[in-house]
Amino acid sequence: MTQRPNALSWSARGTHLHLLRHADDLRAAGFLIKLVAPTSFRYSGVAVSTSTGALPENYGLIDVSALARNHAVDHIAERMVDVDRDARVVITAESQRIPYDILSLNLGSQASSESIDVAPEVTRIKPLDELATLTNRLDRARMITIVGGGPTAMELAGNLSASTGRTVRVVEAGPRLASALPPKASAAIAKLLAKRGVEVILNSHVAALDADQVTTTDGSTYLHDLAVLATGLTASPAPAGLGGPHGIPVRGTLQHRDDDDIYACGDVADFLPGALPKLGVYGVRQGPVLLRNLVARAVGEPHEPFEPQRSALQVIDLGATLGLAVRGRWWWLGRAPLHLKRRIDARWLARVESRGVPSDPRSTQ
Numbered sequence: 001m002t003q004r005p006n007a008l009s010w011s012a013r014g015t016h017l018h019l020l021r022h023a024d025d026l027r028a029a030g031f032l033i034k035l036v037a038p039t040s041f042r043y044s045g046v047a048v049s050t051s052t053g054a055l056p057e058n059y060g061l062i063d064v065s066a067l068a069r070n071h072a073v074d075h076i077a078e079r080m081v082d083v084d085r086d087a088r089v090v091i092t093a094e095s096q097r098i099p100y101d102i103l104s105l106n107l108g109s110q111a112s113s114e115s116i117d118v119a120p121e122v123t124r125i126k127p128l129d130e131l132a133t134l135t136n137r138l139d140r141a142r143m144i145t146i147v148g149g150g151p152t153a154m155e156l157a158g159n160l161s162a163s164t165g166r167t168v169r170v171v172e173a174g175p176r177l178a179s180a181l182p183p184k185a186s187a188a189i190a191k192l193l194a195k196r197g198v199e200v201i202l203n204s205h206v207a208a209l210d211a212d213q214v215t216t217t218d219g220s221t222y223l224h225d226l227a228v229l230a231t232g233l234t235a236s237p238a239p240a241g242l243g244g245p246h247g248i249p250v251r252g253t254l255q256h257r258d259d260d261d262i263y264a265c266g267d268v269a270d271f272l273p274g275a276l277p278k279l280g281v282y283g284v285r286q287g288p289v290l291l292r293n294l295v296a297r298a299v300g301e302p303h304e305p306f307e308p309q310r311s312a313l314q315v316i317d318l319g320a321t322l323g324l325a326v327r328g329r330w331w332w333l334g335r336a337p338l339h340l341k342r343r344i345d346a347r348w349l350a351r352v353e354s355r356g357v358p359s360d361p362r363s364t365q
């Protein structure tokens with residue numbers, strides 16, 4: 001079998017971690033692997049806890065270069081900025097041109113700010129390096145506004161209101177918090193946050209979010225010292241010509257709708273058989289399917305489709321030792337869910353070899 005250059009962009013949380021850990025299988029199938037990715041990666045499962053001080057700052061920070069080295073993968077420690085499909089090259093920020101026969105894109109997502117005018121000083125929940133800067137800004141913040149009322153906003157509000165000395169405000173466009181959760185679960189979160197003094201403003205669309213105030217479309221303004229944009233996630237921008245309105249369109253096999261040689265996975269992929277929530281679990285489960293499909297194509301066998309699970313367990317860290325576990329209509333608020341989350345996260349991080357940080361988190365339990 002001929003050796004082929006195969007440029008991969010990175011996600012440690014998701015699908016490409018699996019490819020990296022099975023680099024030997026890919027090499028045995030004849031692939032030469034090139035990984036285009038920044039030198040480190042933050043694991044989102046602990047991102048709120050680390051950025052709000054509940055866990056050590058660098059817990060969940062993965063050393064991508066070391067990981068690539070350990071798996072004998074050629075790592076180009078740069079960001080990809082474009083793909084030239086005619087020449088079949090990936091172009092990096094420093095203008096390196098990396099040839100490929102097969103390209104897999106795992107570019108993740110970013111905070112969505114649709115129709116909101118957001119000032120540069122405002123912290124966004126993603127990229128996670130930006131969320132990590134929150135730790136340094138908390139000392140001086142007495143009034144914090146969180147825009148959005150989804151699970152990440154609930155984690156932020158829960159953790160930030162768990163310690164005294166500051167007031168947290170949540171501004172949500174819809175009629176209730178955490179609207180994707182069963183109504184009684186979101187009511188339980190609302191009750192908990194109210195007990196901790198969180199100010200919740202519902203049915204309010206934010207028009208502008210500035211360093212010192214938030215303005216809603218009805219003209220109301222609320223002052224703050226610090227603001228966080230947590231209005232959900234949207235696919236990262238795709239290289240020119242590869243993306244659609246919801247990310248990179250892929251078939252069930254994870255191949256691009258119009259190009260058999262390009263794969264996309266995780267949050268950046270617009271999974272055409274059915275839209276998937278922007279949750280790490282889907283990317284993680286795409287890993288083995290992507291690996292089998294790459295190996296299958298090397299030996300001329302057919303691809304298999306990715307079949308997403310109907311619902312996934314989600315645990316929301318609400319701070320002060322409490323978590324809310326939810327799966328479909330089932331939910332549970334208490335200490336055990338957070339304990340379970342800490343164990344799942346620690347186990348996942350421990351599995352990632354050579355991540356360059358201690359594997360034992362300071363538990364909030």
Ligand SMILES: Cc1cc2nc3c(=O)[nH]c(=O)nc-3n(C[C@H](O)[C@H](O)[C@H](O)COP(=O)(O)OP(=O)(O)OC[C@H]3O[C@@H](n4cnc5c(N)ncnc54)[C@H](O)[C@@H]3O)c2cc1C
Pocket residue numbers: 009010011012013014015036037038040041042044045046047048078079080081106107108109125126131152236265266267268278279280281283315
């Ligand atoms: C605060 C927060 C908490 C979350 N908690 C959970 C949780 O507990 N459980 C859960 O299931 N989901 C959680 N999520 C959602 C989860 O983060 C995403 O669904 C998941 O990370 C998607 O994985 P991914 O591999 O697609 O992308 P990502 O994890 O976003 O990784 C994409 C990677 O690609 C790299 N990249 C991007 N662009 C380029 C480029 N041009 N060139 C090279 N590399 C590039 C990025 O640096 C990044 O390392 C959370 C999200 C946030 C924001």
